[in-house]
Amino acid sequence: MDQWEQQLKKSVNQSMPENVDRTISDTLSTLPARKTKQKGVMYSFISVASLFLIIISMSLFSPSFASSMKNLPIVGSAFEYANNAGIIKGAEEGLVTAIGEEVTIDGNTVIFTDTLYDGSQIHIGYMEEWDEELGHRDFPVNVLFTVNGRDIGSYGWGGTGEYLDDGWYAGTISIRIPDLPDSFKLGIKPFERNAWSVELPVEKKGESETIMVNEVKESGELSLSYNTVTFHPTSTAISMNSSYPEEYDDEFHRLDYHIVDENGRIIQSTSASGSGQVKNGLYLNEYSLFYEPLKEKPKELTITPFLFGETDNDIAFVRAPWKKEEVTLSQGEVGSVTVHDVVSEEHTTYITYTLEGKHASYQSQSLWMEDQEGNEYRSYTTPHYNESTGEYRLAFDKVPVLEDSLIVTVELETVQFFDDLLITIPFSND
């Protein structure tokens, strides 16, 4: 354990002071007695996700309900500000369902402007009022989702957004829920208290194509089963399973995948979800890996699993000031990055760059900026790849002054590829 970890462990494990302990005792001593439930009540199993549906009744808060868009100021579509390649492509292909549902959350107006669903993830666009002092609320953090009014089991979601000058925050939420119908109402409500709720119409649009793979590859005690590849309009999804002895979990749970098409173009990872369990000493995992959407179905995809080393060794940072001219930064053993342009727009700074090296999916996201005071500007989105120029474009929060700001990358260690787990999947163009 590093020293900072030891220190952190000490910091977060303080003993409880007397006044807090006293408050707890006082609170417990003043709890009213309750009528005991009858014995023998049977409870059905509920999933982990729905466990948190338990609602504490708080009659102090009166619910407010979604109203229609017609009384609202025109705020536009939140998707217009999205950096997500899937949302951009979905919007280009006309797959967006425009809506206009407003709720008031902690006094701030939130308008849900669009939904986008192509059978993979549901993307929701929303505009949220914010003020300079408080910023925008973290309202998506403490919410529950329902489908057609019913609680759902396990699901995964994430979100991002951008502050606009006119007092609005343009946000997107992306949710992955298994086994959905083609058309449904997606409900959103807070974890606790029914202070607000909204039901958004979601409609599956666009054509997806799933290719069965069903191939198993083994390397020593590690086994990978490639199940399907699905080309959605807004993403490329790969379903797979892995198994390995329990004692190798520290190493193999970090397994990542390098994917290229027949032209050597690297397909960028966007997100992943999975679950695992130990059975008879074996870790059995299921994954859904999501990659950028492809404009055309490739002739083939080659998937190579890899591991990059834990960073116990020294990390060498490589910095170069931006002088409004092309600059190349070494990324150590794996290659280099050449920055061609850095530009700032209203709220965002964009870096355009190309890569040398064969680990581009790994290299392309190891890039950020620093201002002269050492403040970092990092991107939390996947770089956009321009097929015609071979350039990557990464978006950051706006760097206030570009001149003499630093472009930063790291020297990366060589990646360990598992060639015996490699698979090339051909696709026919029927």
Add this chain to the structure above:
Amino acid sequence: MNSLKTVKKAINGCKKSFGKVIEEHKVTLYRVSRTILSDDQDSADAIQETILNAYEGIGKLREPCYFKTWLIRILINECNQIHRKRKNIIPIEQLGETSTEEQGFKELEVMELFTSLPSTESQLLKLYYIEDLSVADLALLYETSENTIKTRLRRTREKLRRILFQSEEAELWINGNNN
């Protein structure tokens, strides 16, 4: 008594059992609250609200084995509400108050590091180092798999290490030989 049995009794309305399970988890509650709130009084308020809400809602808890994470989630919500209301960002100067001067300095540096991380990442890392909270508990809290939690922890640790390496003392911090 078996903790699970006590939780079941609490679910069935036994006030005494509810008190017992709260007593059992009170230190964890305090530690979790301090990962969000800077002040002991705020922590006490958040825990008090948590106890009241949990007492009100425990009858609806269907799986006793999830009691701890259910309770912590209520607490985190309460802490977030207080944090939002008071804009209660942890003042650095308060962090080392119970330590010796040297330890306080180190603690300062560690907590300063966290300001470089998104709040969700620093929160997860702090929770991970709390005794009595396992990766399985975190997976339940965050409604995700243990593997995802491990991956997120690894990435956050790597990020912190990268930040550390930018300072001259970084190597000492990483290898633990800060003599």
